Structure formats: C-alpha cells, structure tokens
Amino acid sequence: MSKLTDEIKIIKWIVLLPIIGVILTSFILTNIFVSSRYEAHNNEIDKLKQTHTLELKNSIKEKIDNLTLLLNENYENEIQRSKHSIKDIVNLGYQHLSLMYKNHSHLPKEELFSFLDERMGKLRFFDNKDGYFFIYDRKSAKVISNAGTPSHVGNSIKNVKDTNGLNFYESFENVFKNNKKEGFISWHWTRPNSKTIEKKIGFLKLFEPLDIVIGSALYTEDIKKNISKNSIAFLSKLKYPDDSYIFIMDSKGTSILHKNKEIIGVPLSKLDEKIQKNVSSIVNKAIKNKTSFIEYQQSEKLFKGHVPSKKISYVKHVPILDWVIGTGLYNDNLNKEIKRKQELLDKNLQDDISTIVLASLLVTILIIAIILILSRRLKNIFQYYSKSLEDSNNKLHKLNEELEQKVKQQVNTLRQKDSLLNQQSKLAAMGEMLGNIAHQWRQPLSAISTLASGIRVKKEVGEISNEDLDKDLQAIVTSTKLLSNTIDDFRNYYSKDKHIKEFKIEDTLNNVLxxxxxxxxxxxIELIFSIDDVSINSYENELIQVLLNILNNAKDALLERETPRYIFITIKKQKENLLIEIYDNAGGIKKDIISRVFEPYFTTKFKSQGTGIGLYMTKNIIDSNLKGKIEVENKSFTYDNQKFKGALFRIKLPFKL
Known part of the structure; x- marks a missing residue:
C-alpha cells in the first residue's frame, strides 16, 4: 500500500509541476505586460482581481478534482483486487475439490456429494469469516453445498431469483456459454443475520469431472467500507500551505471528515441551525449538479474564536461512496490576498524587465530539471517493482514445484502403508478363520470316523442290519453337510461382493457365529444375546469382518482368565442409528493404553499372537466404509449375581448408506 501511495504521489507531482510552472510563467509575463503598459495600470488591477479569484477557484477545484479522481481510481483498483482475491479463493477451493474427488471418486454420486458438502461447508474466509463456497449440480440444478443458506442444499435453484428478479440458474449458466469454464457474475442478496439487501460480486468455476460448479462471492459494500476507511486515513493527513482543509459528508449531511473534530459523525439535525442550512445547501447542490461553487456565511459556532465571514467552497459528489467532498477559501482572506498583490504590483512596476526575464528563465530551467529527475526516479521505481515481481514469481513457482513433489511422495507412502495394512489384516483374519474351521470340522469328522468304524466292526461280526446301515450312513451324510456348510460360510466371508444391500442383523450375526x-x-466361552429384529442397508461382508475382529479380540482376552467366560452381544434401535454393544468379563483394558487400541500395530498380545492391526482395520472399515462410529470403554456390571468388569465396544451405524 505504501509503494502504491509513493507511485501516486510521484504521478501527482508530475502532473502538477507543469501546471504550476505555467501559472508562474503566466504571472511573470503578466507583470512584464503590466510594466510595459503603465498607462493601463488601473485596468490591469481590475483584471488582476478577476484573474486571481478565478485562479484560486481553479486551484480549489483542481484539488477536489484530483482527489475525486484518486478516489475513483482507488475504487476501481479495489474492485479489481477483490475480484482477483475471490478468483484466487475459488481456485484454491477448486484444487481442494479436485483432491477430494481424486481420493473418493469410488463413492456413489449422492454419497460423494454429501461428503463434498460436509468438507467444503466447513471452510470460511475473509476478515469477518462470512465467506463460503457454494456448489451446484449443472444437470439437476440442485445445490450440493451452501454454508450461507444451508436450507438450499438438495433443492433446485432453477426458479430461485434475487431481489431484482435475476434467475440464478440461468445467469450462472450464461457464464459458461461458448465453452467458457469460469467467469465473474453479480447479483443482489440479503446479508446474513440482516435484512439489508446488497450487491455481491461472485466468481464461478466449472469442475468438469462431475459437471458441477463451485463459486464464492463478496459484498460490494464491504469493498466500499474498506475504501472509505483507507481514503479517510489518507485525506486526514493532507496539509496545504494556505491552511485550507478538506471536508467530507455523506448524502444525509453527516460529517465524515472536517477540521472541527467535534462535528464528525454528529447527525445533521443535532447541529446549529445555521450550520444545518449551509450543509443542506452544499449537499443538495452537489448531488443535483454533481459539482458546484457555493458562497455562504460561515457559522460563528463552527470554530471557537473565529470571526464569521463569507466563504467560497467547491464541492463535488462522489457517487461510488455517496460522499460530498469539498474545500474552500474565505472572502476576507481573498480580499487581503488581492490587496497584497496589488501593492506588490505597484511596488514592482518599475523593476527591471531584464531581471524578470532572467527569473522566468531560471524557473523554467528548474522546472524542467525537476521533471527530468522525477521521471528518472519513476522509471527506476517501476523497474524495481518489475524485478521484485519477477523474483517473487520465480520463488513462488519453485516453492509450488517442491510442494507438489512432497505431496506426491507423501501420498505414495500413505497408499503403500494402507496396502500393507490391508494385506496383513487379510492374512491375520485368514489365520483366525482356518483355526475356526478346524474347530468346526473336528466334531463332524470325529462322528464320521466313529460311524465308519462301527459299520466295519458290525460287518466283521455279521451283526449289521440294513436298518442300522441306513441309519449310520444317513448320520455320515448329515456330518458331511455340516462340513460343506462350513466351507460355504468361509467362502461367503471372503467374497469380493462389496455391494450395498439390505440384510437382517440377526442373520448376519448367525453367519459370524x-x-x-x-x-x-x-x-x-458362553454367548449372551439381546437382539432386536432390525434390518439395515449397508455392506454385510464389511460388518461381518468387524464383528469377527471384535469377537476374536474378546476371545483372546478371555483365555487369560478362569471360567466363567462370557461375551455379551446387544443389538437395538436408536433414533437414527443401529447400536451394537459387545463386551466381555475379561477384566477390561488398562487405562494408560485404552486410548491407543485403534492405532496400527498396537497390540497387548505377544508378537507371535497378534499383529496389532485388527482393531485398526475395524475402525477404518466402520469410519470409511460403513459411515459409522466405534468407541471403547471399560464396563463394570453384574451377571448371575456376580460382579464383573470388561471391555465394551460400542458401534453406531446408520440404517441406510
């Protein structure tokens, strides 16, 4: 901001110095002309009065015109800067959206949109934190995310209009005509937590992979407030050699900047009646005529100890800020200045013309030298800015390349780690399952062996009847069916079918058991059940793996204590979730490690007995795939008139994904 101010000051002086040079030259030549026309001295005095009054008027007019030009330029610059700012913010949001899509493109469309709304809706920006992103689907016109108006999420904007009748969907889609992928647009909307309707400037960008649009906007009133604050700070520091001052008021006559600090911010109705009359005249003429010279009698109450006199002011209306800005001069001072110049003219009338010519030449040379020096300085400043900007861009480009490389490396590392964890989890689970199958097969195989041996003995002694043979063979067939069913259950558990389907929780639990x-x-180990009749829409095989991991964990913990050994399984409905609670009487988990049981590779077993990834993968499946939540705590309870303590795993799942 300081560099920009320096540039503006330099440009201002470059403009003003030639004008001042012309005025000085004109004044000197006028004196030469007066001295050569001594006989017309009185006529020239009258002309001097008119010329000086006009020059002073032009001087104060020039002050105000230059200041309003500066205000207008600052306003346009601030608008452009704000546009660049909102564009940069949307581009950052676009990059964030691309990353989320890349990592979650496997999700169903509705689930992906819900995920985008959850993540993007939390982002806030700008100084007052009222900036947010909005996203809508081009095909359905439905809002995917809108933190400013959450009630719009899921609804179509095809028929939504702003306060001026502008159709949002049509105007937004017009931005993308002729294969455009981004653009600016403005509309009017109510400010949050307020009934005030204000203009907004927004930027939209097309996200082609999903054919959705991301955008954001800011209120132009916030831009105006920022410009007003900076402009007042700048104007309040201006000092003029003639002790004149700049005054500013809004369209209601309330003073914004004035030499008398006591009237700043005071409503017009609370000021002196004469001041009210003068201010109303100034504001009305400025707004009506855009610019105006006004002559009025200054109030004696405006400045203490000041003798009231007539004043000439030049005022100008600045529509972009709804300001009336002006400055002026007092007639008494003007008459004194004219009289002083008249006396000076009389005194110098007989001065040597050659001296005047020499002075004029020296002034002209001095002005030219100053202009050349300032021009050279301006060139050096611009070169400095250009080089600094180029260096900054090069550094930024290098930093972006380094950051991109680091992000890629980290992503690859995380993917390799997840792949390894998944593989270890499958191997550990397969080992557990093979042990379970061995136990499941032991009884049927023992029965088949016993029946076959019995048939052979009866045949050798000749005491086997057809009825006994049929009965024993049927028992063997029944046992082989049990073996086959165990294989089917094992195959279903390791099925790659990952489709969402509706299933009864009780049937799923029976498959696990x-x-x-x-x-x-x-x-x-005895199982105690309390199960409601409930169905959910989810990934059944994923839930089976979760239940197997937790039950195997409970089994391993119970083996470290004497009987009785219990596992309690409770399944019931809640308002919006299915609640599953599994707890045992193994004594619980130590307080200093209970918070770490879901960390990868963390285990309380011997290295030969556990990998430390079962509960980690369980939490990962529940959080990422089943969209639920898992908690663990120690529970003290009484069962069969005995007091026990054990680890409680509480799982909450949505009824439908």
Whole structure:
C-alpha cells in the first residue's frame, strides 16, 4: 500500500509541476505586460482581481478534482483486487475439490456429494469469516453445498431469483456459454443475520469431472467500507500551505471528515441551525449538479474564536461512496490576498524587465530539471517493482514445484502403508478363520470316523442290519453337510461382493457365529444375546469382518482368565442409528493404553499372537466404509449375581448408506 501511495504521489507531482510552472510563467509575463503598459495600470488591477479569484477557484477545484479522481481510481483498483482475491479463493477451493474427488471418486454420486458438502461447508474466509463456497449440480440444478443458506442444499435453484428478479440458474449458466469454464457474475442478496439487501460480486468455476460448479462471492459494500476507511486515513493527513482543509459528508449531511473534530459523525439535525442550512445547501447542490461553487456565511459556532465571514467552497459528489467532498477559501482572506498583490504590483512596476526575464528563465530551467529527475526516479521505481515481481514469481513457482513433489511422495507412502495394512489384516483374519474351521470340522469328522468304524466292526461280526446301515450312513451324510456348510460360510466371508444391500442383523450375526461358535464352545466361552429384529442397508461382508475382529479380540482376552467366560452381544434401535454393544468379563483394558487400541500395530498380545492391526482395520472399515462410529470403554456390571468388569465396544451405524 505504501509503494502504491509513493507511485501516486510521484504521478501527482508530475502532473502538477507543469501546471504550476505555467501559472508562474503566466504571472511573470503578466507583470512584464503590466510594466510595459503603465498607462493601463488601473485596468490591469481590475483584471488582476478577476484573474486571481478565478485562479484560486481553479486551484480549489483542481484539488477536489484530483482527489475525486484518486478516489475513483482507488475504487476501481479495489474492485479489481477483490475480484482477483475471490478468483484466487475459488481456485484454491477448486484444487481442494479436485483432491477430494481424486481420493473418493469410488463413492456413489449422492454419497460423494454429501461428503463434498460436509468438507467444503466447513471452510470460511475473509476478515469477518462470512465467506463460503457454494456448489451446484449443472444437470439437476440442485445445490450440493451452501454454508450461507444451508436450507438450499438438495433443492433446485432453477426458479430461485434475487431481489431484482435475476434467475440464478440461468445467469450462472450464461457464464459458461461458448465453452467458457469460469467467469465473474453479480447479483443482489440479503446479508446474513440482516435484512439489508446488497450487491455481491461472485466468481464461478466449472469442475468438469462431475459437471458441477463451485463459486464464492463478496459484498460490494464491504469493498466500499474498506475504501472509505483507507481514503479517510489518507485525506486526514493532507496539509496545504494556505491552511485550507478538506471536508467530507455523506448524502444525509453527516460529517465524515472536517477540521472541527467535534462535528464528525454528529447527525445533521443535532447541529446549529445555521450550520444545518449551509450543509443542506452544499449537499443538495452537489448531488443535483454533481459539482458546484457555493458562497455562504460561515457559522460563528463552527470554530471557537473565529470571526464569521463569507466563504467560497467547491464541492463535488462522489457517487461510488455517496460522499460530498469539498474545500474552500474565505472572502476576507481573498480580499487581503488581492490587496497584497496589488501593492506588490505597484511596488514592482518599475523593476527591471531584464531581471524578470532572467527569473522566468531560471524557473523554467528548474522546472524542467525537476521533471527530468522525477521521471528518472519513476522509471527506476517501476523497474524495481518489475524485478521484485519477477523474483517473487520465480520463488513462488519453485516453492509450488517442491510442494507438489512432497505431496506426491507423501501420498505414495500413505497408499503403500494402507496396502500393507490391508494385506496383513487379510492374512491375520485368514489365520483366525482356518483355526475356526478346524474347530468346526473336528466334531463332524470325529462322528464320521466313529460311524465308519462301527459299520466295519458290525460287518466283521455279521451283526449289521440294513436298518442300522441306513441309519449310520444317513448320520455320515448329515456330518458331511455340516462340513460343506462350513466351507460355504468361509467362502461367503471372503467374497469380493462389496455391494450395498439390505440384510437382517440377526442373520448376519448367525453367519459370524457359524464360523467361530465351535472355537468359542471349545474354550468354554458362553454367548449372551439381546437382539432386536432390525434390518439395515449397508455392506454385510464389511460388518461381518468387524464383528469377527471384535469377537476374536474378546476371545483372546478371555483365555487369560478362569471360567466363567462370557461375551455379551446387544443389538437395538436408536433414533437414527443401529447400536451394537459387545463386551466381555475379561477384566477390561488398562487405562494408560485404552486410548491407543485403534492405532496400527498396537497390540497387548505377544508378537507371535497378534499383529496389532485388527482393531485398526475395524475402525477404518466402520469410519470409511460403513459411515459409522466405534468407541471403547471399560464396563463394570453384574451377571448371575456376580460382579464383573470388561471391555465394551460400542458401534453406531446408520440404517441406510
């Protein structure tokens, strides 16, 4: 901002110095002309009065014109800067959106849109944190995300209009005509937590992979407030050699900037009646005529100890800020200045013309030298800015390349780690399942062996009847069916079918128990159930893996204590979720490690007994695939008149994905 101010000051002086040179030259030549026309001295005095009054008027007019030009330029610059700012923000949001799409493109469209709304809706920006992103689907015109008006999410904007009747969907889509992929647009909307309707400037960008649009906007009133604040700070520091001052008021007559600090911000109705009259005249003429010279009698109450006199002011209306800005001079001072110049003219009338010519020449040379020096300085400043900008761009480009490389490396590392964890989890689970199948097969195989041996003995002694043979063979067939069913359950568990489907939780639990019940019975572990009749829409195989991991964990913990050994399974409905609670009487988890049980590779077992990834993968499946939540805590309870303590795993799942 300071560099920009320096540039503006230099440009201003470059403009003003030639004008001042012309005025000085004109004044000197006028004196020469007066001295050569001594006989017309009185006529020239009258002309001097008119010329000086006009020059002073032009001087104050020039001050105000230059200041309003500066205000207009600052306004346009601030608008452009704000546009660049909102464009940069949308581009950052676009990059964030691209990254999320890349990592979650496997999700169904509706689920992906819900995920985008959750993530993008949390982002806020600008100083007052009222900036947000909005996203809509071009095909359906439905809003995907809008943190400013959350009620619009899921609704179509085809028939939504702003306060001026502008159709949002049609105007937004017009931005992308002729294969354009981004653009600016403006509309009017109510400011949050307010009934005030204000203009907004927005930037839209097309995200082609999903054919959706991301955008953001800011209120132009915020831009005006920022310009007003900076402009007042700048104008309040201006000092003029003639002790004149700049005054500013809004269209209602309230003073914004004035030499008398006591009237700043005071409503017009609370000021002196004479001041009210003068201010109303100034504001009305400025707004009506855009610019105006006004002559009025200054109020004696405006400045203490100041003798009231007539004043000439030049005022100008600045529509972009709704300001009236002006400055002026007092008639008493003007008359004194004219009289002083008249006396000076009389005194110098007989001065040597050659001296005047020499002075004029020296002034002209001095002005030219100053202009050349300033021009050279201006060139050096622009070169400095250009070089600094180029260096900054090169550094930024290098930093972007380094950051991109680091991000790629980190992503590859995380993908390799996840792949390794998944592989280890599958191997660990397969080992557990093979053990379970061995337990499930032990009883049927023992029965088949016993029946076959019995048939052979009866045949050798000749005491086998057809009825006994049929009965024993049927028992063997029944046992082989049990073996076949175990294989089917094992195959279903490792099925790659990852489709969402509706299933009953009780049936799913029975499938799990068919794989591990024999192992649990062999370890004298009793299962106690409390199950509601409930169905959900989700990934059944994923839930089976979760239940197997938790039940195997409970089994391993129970093997470290004497009987009785219990596992309690409770399944019931809540308002919007399915609640599954699994707990045991193994004594619980130590307080200093309970918060770490879901970390990868963390285990309380011996290295030969556990990998430390079962519960980590369980939490990963519930959070990422089943969109649920898992918690663990120690629970003290009483069962069968005995007090126990164990680890409680609480799972909450949505009824429908």
């Amino acid at each position: 068919s794989l591990i019940s024999a192992n649990l019975d062999n370890k004298e």
